Amino acid sequence: LALLRDERYLLTAEFLILAYGTLVSTALIIYGGVEGTGVIWVFTYAFLAFFIKGQRAGWLYCLGWVAFVWVMVKLSFAIPDSRRYSDVYLQQLVSALLFYSAMAAAFNLVRSRFEADLHDRVEANTARARAYLDQLQYLALHDETTGLPNRTHLISLLDEAIGECQGENEAIVLIDLRLERLFEISNILGDRGGDQLMQSISFSLLERYGEKGRLARLRRDEFGFFYKTDLQHVSPRHIMEMVGGIQLTYHVDSYPIHIEHTMGIAIYPRHSTRGSDLLRMAEQAMLQARADKEDVSIYNEELNASFVRRNLLFGQLRQALSNKELSLVYQPQIDLRSGKIVGAEALARWRKPNGEYVPPGDFIPVAENSGLIRPFTKWLIIEFFQQLAEWQRDGLDIHCSVNLSARNLADPELISDLRNAMSRYAVPANKVVLEITECSFSDSPDQFMQTVDKLHRMGFQQSIDDFGTGYSSLSYLKDLRVNELKIDQSFVTNLLEEPSCSAIVKTTIQLAHNLGLKVVAEGIESEDVARLLARYGCDVGQGYVFSKPLSPEQFRAFAATRVNL
Ligand code: C2E
Ligand code: MG
Numbered sequence: 001l002a003l004l005r006d007e008r009y010l011l012t013a014e015f016l017i018l019a020y021g022t023l024v025s026t027a028l029i030i031y032g033g034v035e036g037t038g039v040i041w042v043f044t045y046a047f048l049a050f051f052i053k054g055q056r057a058g059w060l061y062c063l064g065w066v067a068f069v070w071v072m073v074k075l076s077f078a079i080p081d082s083r084r085y086s087d088v089y090l091q092q093l094v095s096a097l098l099f100y101s102a103m104a105a106a107f108n109l110v111r112s113r114f115e116a117d118l119h120d121r122v123e124a125n126t127a128r129a130r131a132y133l134d135q136l137q138y139l140a141l142h143d144e145t146t147g148l149p150n151r152t153h154l155i156s157l158l159d160e161a162i163g164e165c166q167g168e169n170e171a172i173v174l175i176d177l178r179l180e181r182l183f184e185i186s187n188i189l190g191d192r193g194g195d196q197l198m199q200s201i202s203f204s205l206l207e208r209y210g211e212k213g214r215l216a217r218l219r220r221d222e223f224g225f226f227y228k229t230d231l232q233h234v235s236p237r238h239i240m241e242m243v244g245g246i247q248l249t250y251h252v253d254s255y256p257i258h259i260e261h262t263m264g265i266a267i268y269p270r271h272s273t274r275g276s277d278l279l280r281m282a283e284q285a286m287l288q289a290r291a292d293k294e295d296v297s298i299y300n301e302e303l304n305a306s307f308v309r310r311n312l313l314f315g316q317l318r319q320a321l322s323n324k325e326l327s328l329v330y331q332p333q334i335d336l337r338s339g340k341i342v343g344a345e346a347l348a349r350w351r352k353p354n355g356e357y358v359p360p361g362d363f364i365p366v367a368e369n370s371g372l373i374r375p376f377t378k379w380l381i382i383e384f385f386q387q388l389a390e391w392q393r394d395g396l397d398i399h400c401s402v403n404l405s406a407r408n409l410a411d412p413e414l415i416s417d418l419r420n421a422m423s424r425y426a427v428p429a430n431k432v433v434l435e436i437t438e439c440s441f442s443d444s445p446d447q448f449m450q451t452v453d454k455l456h457r458m459g460f461q462q463s464i465d466d467f468g469t470g471y472s473s474l475s476y477l478k479d480l481r482v483n484e485l486k487i488d489q490s491f492v493t494n495l496l497e498e499p500s501c502s503a504i505v506k507t508t509i510q511l512a513h514n515l516g517l518k519v520v521a522e523g524i525e526s527e528d529v530a531r532l533l534a535r536y537g538c539d540v541g542q543g544y545v546f547s548k549p550l551s552p553e554q555f556r557a558f559a560a561t562r563v564n565l
């Protein structure tokens with residue numbers, strides 16, 4: 001049976017059957033079979049031929065067969081005993097002809113009915129399959145909830161539009177619009193409510209833009225929209241006229257929920273001549289706008305480079321954490337009156353396996369904007385406490401500062417991480433100074449105050465880093481349980497040249513002292529500045545004039561020379 005599936009074997013088998021049929025029917029005509037009745041079977045050949053070979057080839061085979069029989073009958077005159085029953089032939093032939101004609105007619109009728117039925121069923125199935133296919137095709141190109149084109153479709157629509165623009169004085173403005181905090185809103189509304197929200201938003205966007213261009217839904221919380229315009233009309237002013245002031249409001253029980261959004265824009269032909277690239281650029285511009293806390297951002301080559309770099313860094317930083325490419329260095333802090341070493345600030349360093357150094361100013365923001373700040377800080381705390389415990393054991397009794405970012409303060413695990421490290425390494429909390437920056441205020445002041453309070457009760461010292469560069473209000477400062485202010489290096493660096501800086505520094509020192517806080521000045525690069533700061537009453541100094549950040553061993557050696565000054 002397996003052989004019969006092979007086309008060649010099948011053809012040979014068919015041919016053999018028909019050839020055999022030809023021989024048998026010839027023999028039957030010549031010899032007449034049993035008492036001449038065998039001639040009846042002769043006609044089965046025609047059936048066989050039509051059945052096996054189909055209508056057209058069937059005719060050919062039948063004609064061939066008649067010719068062959070005719071030749072053989074002619075030849076049979078020479079054979080004795082042939083056509084012995086010629087008297088019954090006529091009668092047999094006529095009755096056989098009638099019988100087979102009736103059979104063939106009936107067979108044909110049944111077959112044509114069967115074929116028609118089959119045809120109908122095939123048609124119906126094909127139509128159903130086609131409908132499914134259409135539906136699949138539709139789903140592959142559209143968003144189910146809103147019925148809008150999806151990302152793939154938008155790209156082909158864009159490419160089409162770009163094709164139409166070629167050589168013309170036309171431009172295409174593509175906007176990537178992302179809805180903000182949709183997750184929280186959908187959480188409240190539930191699945192169905194979330195769908196209705198999306199439908200309502202797509203409806204209002206369609207109302208506004210449907211006539212002017214094409215709208216698509218790119219992701220759950222992202223829409224894409226493009227329109228054609230004159231090349232002269234792609235200035236930021238023109239674009240803002242088009243996209244500025246979109247208000248997306250959704251009503252739940254007639255209570256309006258305002259949905260914030262961020263837009264990124266890319267322009268054909270300025271940025272790219274390919275739909276997919278243009279979309280990627282608009283998305284990057286959108287991410288850039290979010291990072292800058294802007295509403296809208298137009299794609300920009302330089303921003304893109306930094307974007308790509310940040311994303312690269314993200315992947316590498318994750319590896320760096322597990323590969324132990326990170327280390328801590330310590331910058332001495334010097335008592336400006338006595339010149340003795342009183343403390344150190346731990347600063348993170350990242351050297352890649354290829355020797356490349358990545359400054360913390362580059363990778364800390366990357367960690368902060370991804371989830372990596374958490375594992376990073378866990379590592380930082382352990383490394384820091386371990387070192388501090390070692391120095392304490394060696395009798396080096398100093399305060400040690402460590403930097404925490406705003407994200408850390410919002411993380412409930414910070415407290416337990418610190419507590420665990422404290423008990424594991426038996427370091428007294430009052431030797432640890434946690435440096436926090438002013439910008440931690442602005443996001444959620446109340447939570448910030450609470451965390452600072454908790455850390456204070458745990459016994460940690462706390463310092464406000466980069467003081468003067470943020471926007472913290474002084475009223476918070478008086479309630480904040482911190483022990484130290486670090487004057488930002490931008491004021492210190494220009495202390496001698498700019499009177500305004502010296503005014504700020506002087507006042508900050510007074511303010512801090514009035515609030516009972518210690519003052520540290522960072523970024524001191526010259527003896528003159530150090531002396532002036534000492535005169536102003538600044539307590540502690542940190543900067544290249546004393547020492548650059550040092551490895552633990554170098555720091556130990558430096559401390560040995562400075563402790564007993
Ligand atoms: P920061 O906490 O204000 O640290 C002071 C920065 O000034 C350090 O840069 C230090 O090397 C540099 N510096 C010290 N003395 C001088 C000087 O005399 N002149 C000049 N021009 N610079 C001086 P660094 O190490 O590049 O750190 C930059 C920032 O990165 C830090 O600012 C801090 O905000 C952040 N950072 C560093 N390490 C960590 C960390 O472990 N965790 C967190 N969350 N942030 C960190
Ligand atoms: Mg610091």
Ligand code: MG
Pocket residue numbers: 465466486488489522
């Ligand atoms: Mg600082």
